[in-house]
Amino acid sequence: MSSPSLQDAANALAAALSRRIAWKDADPVGSPFDQALQRRVLQSYVDDLAGLSPEDAAGWMLQRMAMLEARLMAVQAGQWHGGEAISPVVAARSAQQGATEAKPAIAPVVAEAIVLPTEAVVPMEEALSTEGFYAKEKSSKGGTFRWIGPLPRASLFIPKLKGPIEVRLHILDTRAPDVLGATRVALDGGEWTVVTVLREESGIVLIAVPPVGHINHAATMRLDIDSIRTDSPKRHGKSDDRELSIAVQKVQLRTLPGQ
Structure with a gap:
């Protein structure tokens, strides 16, 4: 995988996400915010990959993936610490429906075992x-x-x-x-x-x-x-x-x- 191909892929994804979003059709509720953040992240990928050799680009990609997985583990541990985790989508839909309590989407996980x-x-x-x-x-x-x-x-x-x-x-x-x-x-x-x-x-x-x-x-x-x-x-x-x-x-x- 070459450096230009990675940068081109990031550019293509950023362009695809740059189209207008109809808020009334957004599902789940957080989709517009999610896509806006994706556009911002993809643009940072484009900037970071500019001028890198294929070897450096591959190393950059692996390091970025490892960083994202580590941060996801920390977020999951924060959600699960001391209780059961609730999916953000489940929580948002329950709030829309006026529910007083959302049913946990997954079983409890011990935070320490994750991070x-x-x-x-x-x-x-x-x-x-x-x-x-x-x-x-x-x-x-x-x-x-x-x-x-x-x-x-x-x-x-x-x-x-x-x-x-x-x-x-x-x-x-x-x-x-x-x-x-x-x-x-x-x-x-x-x-x-x-x-x-x-x-x-x-x-x-x-x-x-x-x-x-x-x-x-x-x-x-x-x-x-x-x-x-x-x-x-x-x-x-x-x-x-x-x-x-x-x-x-x-x-x-x-x-x-x-x-």
Whole structure:
């Protein structure tokens, strides 16, 4: 499929939808609004596809489809969360007929099963919602990290996943290596869980599967980290007088398989 063919198809569809619509004949009720939005979207397709190579156009199309499906899942979850979903068409027709209650068009679906991811990687960026971390820094290899300090406890908000969740803290350095294995983590106010220390070529990884607590957020979870103790480089002849514990590069999360 070539780039011109995609653009031509978008142009043809936009032109077909540009004809006048007789409002009195519109069925369902929302059809005129739906077609108006389709014309706007198709015109954006025409603009986006202009000048793209066939390979780039195919990649654009796949990315757009994935984005639309993801957003549809979020909308469905919003409709189904806490109750039964009602089709917009059924609701509109029921309103026209003066019905006080529309019969659900489909069975209830658990919202979390639709939209919650099963894995995520959270880099330690400055914009991240955190407490107990110093500002972002760059390592000699170009990667970013943030020290926990001046107190040994810190927290950050991570994407909400379905439990049980394996938490992996990728650590660049530590100022208290003798207590690294005693580091604890907790999710959403749940019980503290001591990590397992894994040493890799890329650095140190702290691994734990903490139980999820009862603090409920719509799309995020709070990850608490207790690194036990801090130390200052100044006590060891350096100029840095900050109290530091562990330097976190990123947090890796995944829902354990078979759960």
